Amino acid sequence: MHKGTTFEKLKIASFDFTCCEGCQLQLANRESTLTDFLDLLDIRNFREISSEQHNDYDIALIEGSISRPDEVERLQAIRRQAKTLVAFGTCACFGGVNSLKNRFSLNELAVEVYPGMEVETGLVKKISEVVKVDLSIPGCPVNKEEVERIVVSLVTGSQVTLPKYPVCIECKAQINTCLFDLGEICLGPITRAGCNAVCTTGKTPCLGCRGPAEEINMAAFLELVKERGLSENDLREKLAFYNAFEGLYQP
Amino acid sequence: MIYKVISKAEFKRFIDALVRNNSSFGPRQVDSDFRGKALYQFLPVASFDDIALDYTATSSSAKHFFLPFREELSRFIFHDEDWEQQITYDANPIVLIGLRPCDISALNILDDVLLNGHYPSPYYLAKRKNTFVIGMDHLPLPDCFCKSMNHHIVSSGFNLFCSDIGEEYYLSINSSKAFNFLKEFDTRDPLDEENCRLAERRKLISNSFLTEIDVTGLPSILDIEFDSPVWEKWGNKCLNCGTCAMVCPSCYCYSVEESMETNLNGAVRQKKLYSCNLVDFAEVAGGHNFRPKNGDRLKYRYYHQHRGFAENDNQQICVGCNRCGRACLSDINPKNVINDLRMEKESCLTNVLSSPCRR
């Protein structure tokens, strides 16, 4: 291969915290390019792919949110090693579904979920609340195609970008019926594109797993939901679902 | 142009044969909205019965048959000491049935911009040449304003145009291909009485418009109102979602992306339809954004649509289909925005004329 330069594999490690491990699983998805993809990586530490564990990685993918004191320590140790720390997936970027926990009292939850057991549990935090994040790849789960594109950019040293515009663009490109026309609330107009509008194409409203698009117009969005006489409860449930719009509206 | 008349029964046989033998697309109902109104899109059709001939308008235009939302422009292959670029303009022939006059006018505008300018697009040309366009007239929807834009009648840009004159269709045949297809079907020259019925049909259509937008002098009003508060008012409502440009038959903006393949042995250059309403449309290297405000971006969309750019001799490119208005979740539509601009201009005239009030 001659491209005027040679490329080095990324020394990468992947760690899971409070999550379902669905984003890590995506790394093994998309079989057509899987071997090419793995060829770009020198996997130093990744429980789901290999039992070998080394601690000389440059890039750390962090999956999941932080909800226990021991997780904080583990994460801080990873931060000390990693040159680039990536918040990988919605839980890591925004807290994710786990954040629903923060609406209840911790004691009540512990008793309900782990009756009769002693558990140490805290409020759910996104990764950036605990350590500095260098790169965020949102999505519940992450979109493997996008991950591949970003990995190729990292290997070749080109700029890593996410779409700045909202999901509606990708939804319209598939000639979908707008879910607002069907009387539903969809977070597409305020959510960052890049998932190829998979939910709305399947006629399910966007719940904003990829977080806010750049410079969203939240006021106009709240207004249009109101003007259409759609349920305020439904709206608030959707906005809170992944905790991705925290601070952008009055809950 | 050659004019013929065909009975509706024979028309059905003609379209059915055409559709069965070619990759064809026509209006189909995809959903009913929450009020029960039918929603249509141009989709693949395999027989005459698949086509919703009595459809109103499709939510998205037919633009993407010519300008796909995503299109590969070229492919690069790296080997040893060298690389090569592969470009293909292939387009499979298709039949597109049921376009409205405004839709065909929009294609003519795209032809102006993409074929008749300094840099004709071979990608567009391949698709345009390989698409057999059949137009159908219809009674306007309450919010159609193509008559105001003078696009409710179209006389070129199609292969065949069908006007509904009761028991028959009045056919305007605009290509030898269409003429040859029709040879095998029973058509005849229009009688005087049928010419009259065509004139009546056109008059009925013309008189049925409920929405009119006064576009006289609009380009100069747009110039005068460049700093108007109207832009801020509507800009404050705009979600920067780009929906308006995606569904619009005449918006043609795109972004170009180049990406390496995962095996690092090649790369692709892709084009994606874009919109001047998107937040980074006017962002340049280094991060500077020439249009940081919603209102500025919205203004440019109206500028291009209703004042025109030099690339097609400053012609308006809006054909008045109001797809953008129907699709905009924030209820931003050409009628309201343009009326506001007009009022703004008139009120500034009144302000100049009336004497200051005393208190």
Ligand code: SF4
């Ligand atoms: S369904 Fe959602 S994403 Fe699609 S156009 Fe409507 S609001 Fe946008």
Ligand code: SF4
């Ligand atoms: S449509 Fe919305 S919720 Fe679904 S994957 Fe995309 S961003 Fe996430």
Ligand code: SF4
């Ligand atoms: S005008 Fe409407 S459709 Fe267009 S970008 Fe703004 S909100 Fe979206």
Ligand code: SF4
């Ligand atoms: S109105 Fe905007 S998106 Fe449409 S063609 Fe013009 S500049 Fe492009």
Ligand code: SF4
């Ligand atoms: S600007 Fe709106 S009304 Fe004009 S052609 Fe485009 S979609 Fe139709």
